[in-house]
Amino acid sequence: MxxxxxxxxxxxxxxxxxxxxxxxxxxxxxxxxxxxxxxxxxxxxxxxxxxxxxxxxxxxxxxxxxxxxxxxxxxxxxxxxxxxxxxxxxxxxxxxxxxxxxxxxxxxxxxxxxxxxxxxxxxxxxxxxxxxxxxxxxxxxxxxxxxxxxxxxxxxxxxxxxxxxxxxxxxxxxxxxxxxxxxxxxxxxxxxxxxxxxxxxxxxxxxxxxxxxxxxxxxxLEDADVRVLFPHPPREATKYSRGVVALAAGSEQYPGAAVLAASGAARAGAGMVRCLAPQSVLDLVLRERPEVVGHPVQPTTLDPSSLHLEDTGRIGALVVGPGLPGTDPRARAGAALLCRGDRFSRGVLDAGALEAIGAEDRFGPDVVLTPHAGEAARLARRLGADPDRPPPLLAAALASLTGATVLLKGPITVIAPGDGGPLRSQEDGTAQLASAGTGDVLAGVLGTLLAAGLPGPDAAAVAAILHGRAGRLASRDGLVPLVALEVAGRLPDALATILAPAPQ
Missing domain, CATH: 3.40.50.10260 (YjeF N-terminal domain)
Structure with missing residues (x-):
């Protein structure tokens, strides 16, 4: 380290x-x-x-x-x-x-x-x-x-x-x-x-x-740290013990985001991926990822106080926001569930869910917010913080105000732990990752690591490394353009380059 x-x-x-x-x-x-x-x-x-x-x-x-x-x-x-x-x-x-x-x-x-x-x-x-x-x-x-x-x-x-x-x-x-x-x-x-x-x-x-x-x-973090932190399933592992990720993702406007988040979660090693989305979005997800378990919801009629997860079975981490407009009731419902922290204390608030965070909301450090620079500035204004601070100070301010761990996306990923610990920074990606949908993949990867039990700051740093390395592989080390689904597809290869034993 x-x-x-x-x-x-x-x-x-x-x-x-x-x-x-x-x-x-x-x-x-x-x-x-x-x-x-x-x-x-x-x-x-x-x-x-x-x-x-x-x-x-x-x-x-x-x-x-x-x-x-x-x-x-x-x-x-x-x-x-x-x-x-x-x-x-x-x-x-x-x-x-x-x-x-x-x-x-x-x-x-x-x-x-x-x-x-x-x-x-x-x-x-x-x-x-x-x-x-x-x-x-x-x-x-x-x-x-x-x-x-x-x-x-x-x-x-x-x-x-x-x-x-x-x-x-x-x-x-x-x-x-x-x-x-x-x-x-x-x-x-x-x-x-x-x-x-x-x-x-x-x-x-x-x-x-x-x-x-x-x-x-x-x-x-360096590769040796990832080798220690990454959750290796024991011989007696089950899909539940490996971690179940639930995604409140995808909408009529942005249906592909659910595919990308689900692919990121699955390729990072989730035991099970659940997706809570309209049926039209689930149809798209299941065509690409048949292993995903679909849970149809109707966002236009959803009770904003709940995602009605009582009948979905076990869930280790809840990812809310990829492909959701800020007005989607799933955004506020997911933020409220993670804020309460009774059943769901581990999860990710991304994209549209960031717009549902209010000044009164407080989370634990195993809830990770994943804004890019523009989203971070808007959240800071809403919470009464200075949006023009340098990235490390802005991320730290948002973490202090919300109690959540903040992963501020950019060429260098800055991570501010919700528990007030030292900042993290990771520089593993490529400029080719600046394309639509790559953040949805990152949210899915992060959800998998949280569901497996990693603490929020460690999960955020490991997710940033895997996402960045997969982007490098998909773009041939930054030489050619990539699309987001290719990043998800290269996650196992990126992980293998890190976990493989060094040659003797």
């Missing part, structure tokens, strides 16, 4: 080491220089090759000391000082090694372009974990010049102007090919905004682990 930390947690972990005189900066600089050497392997030998953008703080000091080390090994390295103040120790080390310090204010555009033309790598050491997602006007021409030069960027600890805790990023922030991060992964590097700027992440161990505490700011 990948553990990432907030800026505050990292600072607190560094404090006792710094107080004891541990040379953290020099250790970071050596690791940065080593990574830079690897990046430059095979580059032409002549001329200056590394240009450090050095800010005023410790991050700038890391970059300057690394440049000095590179100089002593025969690699050309110079620096642009981006502020009036600079790290004096790092600056002196670079000058002693024969490097040149250029004050940004003294450079003409032509001189800046000439420096970049002679560089094969730029080290972004302007700001570290103290960065904020706003670029001061005097620095904007510098960042634009670096972008236009097309010189690869290696970020020092974190790309500048990225919030280390939330991932919120200034539009002008440089996009790094690689980021060398020190001591601990920063949560912002695994969240929307920051993740898109970091490139390949390299973590340098500085001995912070004993001081970071037991609770990180953010978690990300």
């Amino acid at each position: 990948i553990r990432a930390h907030s800026a505050e947690q990292v600072r607190a972990a560094e404090a006792p080491l710094l107080a004891a005189g541990d040379p953290l900066m020099l250790r970071a600089a050596r690791a940065l220089a080593e990574r830079t050497r690897r990046r430059l392997a095979g580059a032409p030998a002549a001329g200056p090759r590394v240009l450090v953008l050095a800010g005023s703080g410790a991050n700038g000091g890391d970059g300057l000391h690394a440049a000095a080390l590179l100089r002593r090994e025969g690699i050309g390295a110079d620096a642009i000082l981006t502020a009036e103040r600079h790290h004096t120790g790092g600056a002196a080390a670079l000058e002693d090694a024969g490097g040149t310090l250029h004050a940004l204010d003294d450079l003409t555009p032509e001189e800046l372009a000439e420096l970049l033309a002679g560089a094969e790598l730029v080290l972004d050491a302007i700001l570290g974990i103290g960065g904020r997602p706003a670029v001061p006007p005097p620095l904007r021409p510098l960042l634009e010049a670096v972008r236009c030069s097309a010189v690869p960027v290696l970020a020092v600890d974190l790309p500048s102007f990225v919030d280390a805790t939330t991932g919120e990023t200034a539009p002008e922030a440089l996009r790094a090919a690689e980021t060398v991060t020190f001591g601990a992964l920063k949560a912002g590097a695994l969240l929307p905004g920051g993740a898109e700027r970091c490139g390949e992440l390299h973590l340098v161990d500085l001995g912070l682990a004993p001081h970071l505490g037991e609770t990180p700011s953010l978690l990300r």
Whole structure:
């Protein structure tokens, strides 16, 4: 499991080491220089090759000391000082090694372009974990010049102007090919905004682990975690013990959503899938998935206070919303059942069911809300929250207001547990998943995992991984378009690639 930390947690972990005189900066600089050497392997030998953008703080000091080390090994390295103040120790080390310090204010555009033309790598050491997602006007021409030069960027600890805790990023922030991060992964590097700027992440161990505490700011599951969490049926398993999922899904307007949700649930391993829908929708579902058990309902006459599930038999999780307009009585009835939590305490509220959530509704953490960005903003407005917060803060606010676990869909899935635990983030999919119906498949997968007994946050993270990997398989790793039913069909293959034992 990948553990990432907030800026505050990292600072607190560094404090006792710094107080004891541990040379953290020099250790970071050596690791940065080593990574830079690897990046430059095979580059032409002549001329200056590394240009450090050095800010005023410790991050700038890391970059300057690394440049000095590179100089002593025969690699050309110079620096642009981006502020009036600079790290004096790092600056002196670079000058002693024969490097040149250029004050940004003294450079003409032509001189800046000439420096970049002679560089094969730029080290972004302007700001570290103290960065904020706003670029001061005097620095904007510098960042634009670096972008236009097309010189690869290696970020020092974190790309500048990225919030280390939330991932919120200034539009002008440089996009790094690689980021060398020190001591601990920063949560912002695994969240929307920051993740898109970091490139390949390299973590340098500085001995912070004993001081970071037991609770990180953010978690990300890996394949090994899925192998532990995924529910494997024992020899004596029955369809009921594996988990029964009930779907209130599909309508005259969106009948296919029920097919997609049912397919996601079935292909993820549900023991049984029940579908509560109009007969015309059930006919469509059963043509594609004959193993589904149909329960005809008439949404126009349904009592909004109940889904009349008394006669449906066992149900482990209730999925409400795929293909339902917000006015469908099943939406409010399902939300009310999950809100009460007496018989149904595990389930998913998706699509139209999100519109049925009121300010007074409270759920448990094994109920998962699955909004995309637009749905999350509308729900936030209805609940009195700020809809314009960055994704991790928005998801956390919705989880706090509802008590449910919130899975905020996007290129990076953000999961806020309803019990107030650390955020989760998963980045397993492809842009090809941005097509109609893929969210319905995800809702079905999630329902299966909840019915099998996984806690809400774990079920949400595992569902995001399986859904994303299946999307990659269906699109040939993002190369070609996909349709939602293909994603459901590739779920077993995605699961097999994760669960298969590693070759000896």
